[in-house]
Amino acid sequence: MGNKRNGLLALIGMGALAYYQYKKSSPEKKKQVNDTLNTAKDNITKLGTDIKGKAEGMLG
Numbered sequence: 631m632g633n634k635r636n637g638l639l640a641l642i643g644m645g646a647l648a649y650y651q652y653k654k655s656s657p658e659k660k661k662q663v664n665d666t667l668n669t670a671k672d673n674i675t676k677l678g679t680d681i682k683g684k685a686e687g688m689l690g
Contacts, residue, residue: 652663 652660655663
């Protein structure tokens with residue numbers, strides 16, 4: 631039980647630190663972070679679509 635709690639606390643701490651650093655960063659750095667996250671989101675969406683298409687191809 632302690633490991634799960636410690637892991638969760640560490641994850642919350644890292645999230646809080648990232649949020650703090652994002653809030654105090656320059657507008658250019660914020661734009662760069664947003665672009666990186668949007669690219670990652672698009673890549674994950676494309677991967678999900680590809681996997682879904684392959685699964686449908688195998689089943690159908």
